[in-house]
Amino acid sequence: xxxxxxxxxxxxxxxxxxxxxxxxxxxxxxxxxxxxxxxxxxxxxxxxxxxxxxxxxxxxxxxxxxxxxxxxxxxxxxxxxxxxxxxxxxxxxxxxxxxxxxxxxxxxxxxxxxxxxxxxxxxxxxxxxxxxxxxxxxxxxxxxxxxxxxxxxxxxxxxxxxxxxxxxxxxxxxxxxxxxxxxxxxxxxxxxxxxxxxxxxxxxxxxxxxxxxxxxxxxxxxxxxxxxxxxxxxxxxxxxxxxxxxxxxxxxxxxxxxxxxxxxxxxxxxxx
Amino acid sequence: xxxxxxxxxxxxxxxxxxxxxxxxxxxxxxxxxxxxxxxxxxxxxxxxxxxxxxxxxxxxxxxxxxxxxxxxxxxxxxxxxxxxxxxxxxxxxxxxxxxxxxxxxxxxxxxxxxxxxxxxxxxxxxxxxxxxxxxxxxxxxxxxxxxxxxxxxxxxxxxxxxxxxxxxxxxxxxxxxxxxxxxxxxxxxxxxxxxxxxxxxxxxxxxxxxxxxxxxxxxxxxxxxxxxxxxxxxxxxxxxxxxxxxxxxxxxxxxxxxxxxxxxxxxxxxxxxxxxxxxxxxxxxxxxxxxxxxxxxxxxxxxxxxxxxxxxxxxxxxxxxxxxxxxxxxxxxxxxxxxxxxxxxxxxxxxxxxxxxxxxxxxxxx
Numbered sequence: 001x002x003x004x005x006x007x008x009x010x011x012x013x014x015x016x017x018x019x020x021x022x023x024x025x026x027x028x029x030x031x032x033x034x035x036x037x038x039x040x041x042x043x044x045x046x047x048x049x050x051x052x053x054x055x056x057x058x059x060x061x062x063x064x065x066x067x068x069x070x071x072x073x074x075x076x077x078x079x080x081x082x083x084x085x086x087x088x089x090x091x092x093x094x095x096x097x098x099x100x101x102x103x104x105x106x107x108x109x110x111x112x113x114x115x116x117x118x119x120x121x122x123x124x125x126x127x128x129x130x131x132x133x134x135x136x137x138x139x140x141x142x143x144x145x146x147x148x149x150x151x152x153x154x155x156x157x158x159x160x161x162x163x164x165x166x167x168x169x170x171x172x173x174x175x176x177x178x179x180x181x182x183x184x185x186x187x188x189x190x191x192x193x194x195x196x197x198x199x200x201x202x203x204x205x206x207x208x209x210x211x212x213x214x215x216x217x218x219x220x221x222x223x224x225x226x227x228x229x230x231x232x233x234x235x236x237x238x239x240x241x242x243x244x245x246x247x248x249x250x251x252x253x254x255x256x257x258x259x260x261x262x263x264x265x266x267x268x269x270x271x272x
Numbered sequence: 273x274x275x276x277x278x279x280x281x282x283x284x285x286x287x288x289x290x291x292x293x294x295x296x297x298x299x300x301x302x303x304x305x306x307x308x309x310x311x312x313x314x315x316x317x318x319x320x321x322x323x324x325x326x327x328x329x330x331x332x333x334x335x336x337x338x339x340x341x342x343x344x345x346x347x348x349x350x351x352x353x354x355x356x357x358x359x360x361x362x363x364x365x366x367x368x369x370x371x372x373x374x375x376x377x378x379x380x381x382x383x384x385x386x387x388x389x390x391x392x393x394x395x396x397x398x399x400x401x402x403x404x405x406x407x408x409x410x411x412x413x414x415x416x417x418x419x420x421x422x423x424x425x426x427x428x429x430x431x432x433x434x435x436x437x438x439x440x441x442x443x444x445x446x447x448x449x450x451x452x453x454x455x456x457x458x459x460x461x462x463x464x465x466x467x468x469x470x471x472x473x474x475x476x477x478x479x480x481x482x483x484x485x486x487x488x489x490x491x492x493x494x495x496x497x498x499x500x501x502x503x504x505x506x507x508x509x510x511x512x513x514x515x516x517x518x519x520x521x522x523x524x525x526x527x528x529x530x531x532x533x534x535x536x537x538x539x540x541x542x543x544x545x546x547x548x549x550x551x552x553x554x555x556x557x558x559x560x561x562x563x564x565x566x567x568x569x570x571x572x573x574x575x576x577x578x579x580x581x582x583x584x585x586x587x588x589x590x591x592x593x594x595x596x597x598x599x600x601x602x603x604x605x606x607x608x609x610x611x612x613x614x615x616x617x618x619x620x621x622x623x624x625x626x627x628x629x630x631x632x633x634x635x636x637x638x
Contacts, residue, residue, distance in 0.1 A: 030549075033549040036548075036549035036550045036551070037549060039550075040289070040549075040551060057365065085531070092545065116405065149570055160549055161546065163549065164546075164547040164549060164551060167549070167551060176565075176566055176567050177527075177528070177562075177565045177566065177567070178526060178527070178528040178529070179537065180526070180528035180529065180530045180533075181528065181529045181530075181533065181562065181565065184335065184529070184530055184533035184534060184614075185344040185345075185533065185560060187316065187317075187318075187335060187339075189303055189304050189307075189314045189334055190334075190530075190616070192616060193308075193314065194307035194308070195307065195309070196306060200528075201528050201616055202526065203524045225527075225565055225566070226566065228526075229524070229526045229527065229581070232523075232524045232526055232617050233526070235524070235617070236616050236617060258611075
């Protein structure tokens with residue numbers, strides 16, 4: 001590192017919206033690399049990782065890279081997100097909730113009044129303002145996102161490769177092929193042959209197919225690839241005995257798949 | 273006739289145990305037994321650390337054995353920007369692959385030619401030179417069509433080849449007949465290994481009859497086939513660019529690259545430079561790529577030379593039956609049927625080819 005490293009170290013901030021904060025934990029679990037990350041980045045805000053209870057960066061404070069975790073569910077969050085976009089040169093969506101809406105999107109299957117009443121009971125009505133809620137949205141339905149790190153949670157490898165790419169001024173690469181590729185490379189027997197069904201053939205890879213490798217199925221947490229063959233997958237699921245309803249449910253689990261975005265910075269979604 | 277010798281099961285065990293003691297051994301295993309319909313698992317390749325791991329299957333494995341010669345991911349170069357150093361990496365260990373079927377052995381032969389073509393690929397060739405190949409006989413399932421592409425039998429490309437036999441009838445009261453193998457060797461290395469670790473006996477006429485009968489049964493068991501001579505396929509494919517087949521199969525294709533990844537002769541790869549988080553050290557790695565994936569033919573600026581799944585499938589099929597035949601003088605499909613077996617939307621390589629043959633013949637008659 002050069003002498004004036006402190007001056008050229010980009011400032012980074014981590015923000016969290018509606019989510020479980022597991023993607024921030026995934027960042028923190030890069031234990032071997034954390035010293036390198038701290039040497040290269042000047043982290044100005046990272047609540048999950050900081051001891052001091054400091055407030056969020058003020059209006060005057062600048063940061064170059066904003067990692068944004070979580071989906072948007074309140075008006076307050078919309079205002080805050082727009083502010084982040086104004087300040088940051090690069091905005092990175094961290095994880096499924098921020099990039100596709102994530103599991104939180106399950107809420108969107110019901111009317112908002114019903115949802116509030118289910119969770120807060122009689123207080124829903126009493127503290128209307130406190131419990132204000134909007135249908136769940138990924139952050140790019142509100143601001144422009146420069147790079148997506150998909151997954152529930154994010155992949156450490158992908159986070160680190162995005163981190164090095166950004167520091168070198170390169171475009172972070174997000175895979176644009178189905179999980180089947182990772183799954184075959186892992187040497188797995190296809191889930192369909194094992195008498196189960198899976199969303200892998202239309203879901204974005206980059207996860208090394210860990211779920212299938214450890215005996216589970218792909219639930220599509222990374223969202224669809226740029227150009228998924230959804231109609232073919234519906235046919236396949238039908239052939240393997242899934243009903244239309246259960247198909248829609250599985251497609252819907254990790255957010256509305258129709259809201260999928262391009263794989264990486266500067267690459268447009270596939271043409272229709 | 274002299275080329276065959278007999279290896280009893282006991283001696284075969286000694287051979288495998290001898291090999292696991294001195295080599296890294298890979299071979300055919302059964303995977304996920306609990307989840308398979310028959311309860312005995314799916315045929316796959318895996319690491320063999322003891323004799324019991326090895327299950328010589330009659331039907332093809334899910335993935336081919338190419339990963340042991342051409343790994344999914346390998347480091348080609350290590351560099352350090354701060355120290356201004358770089359060093360090529362060639363990783364190769366003495367290894368044995370047991371259980372390749374004739375189609376797989378033909379496939380390895382094609383890979384050998386690919387990686388020796390032009391500027392020889394040091395990494396592949398180093399690994400290949402240190403690899404002992406032990407083949408075994410097989411029985412076709414409904415996807416196998418090696419008989420139609422002339423890869424049903426092998427005389428070279430392996431070190432040792434095993435034909436299953438029941439063995440000599442023991443004298444009465446001496447237990448069940450002893451199973452074993454009639455073995456062939458095609459290289460000096462194969463001969464040395466065989467004599468070093470096991471004692472092979474002379475094959476009996478009865479045993480030779482037995483494998484002849486097995487081979488006859490095998491030849492009669494094919495249900496999938498290609499309806500034109502193998503030599504005619506490049507011509508048929510070169511006249512099929514406009515066929516409606518491509519649109520039809522393109523519409524149902526996922527573009528998931530499974531056909532590429534399970535194929536024993538698909539060798540396309542991507543080379544990437546990956547920096548470590550300290551931003552000084554890095555590696556140049558090579559990873560498998562597949563021509564049916566959307567970004568395969570995408571270039572800087574965003575243009576994609578094969579944008580649709582139809583375009584990409586047509587390209588893949590032509591690579592197997594047309595484009596590469598000119599350069600290497602052989603079809604690049606060995607008829608193992610793995611792509612058809614793995615395809616979730618049931619795109620079947622032999623059926624597609626037959627459809628093109630029918631169209632070609634119909635056009636010719638006009």
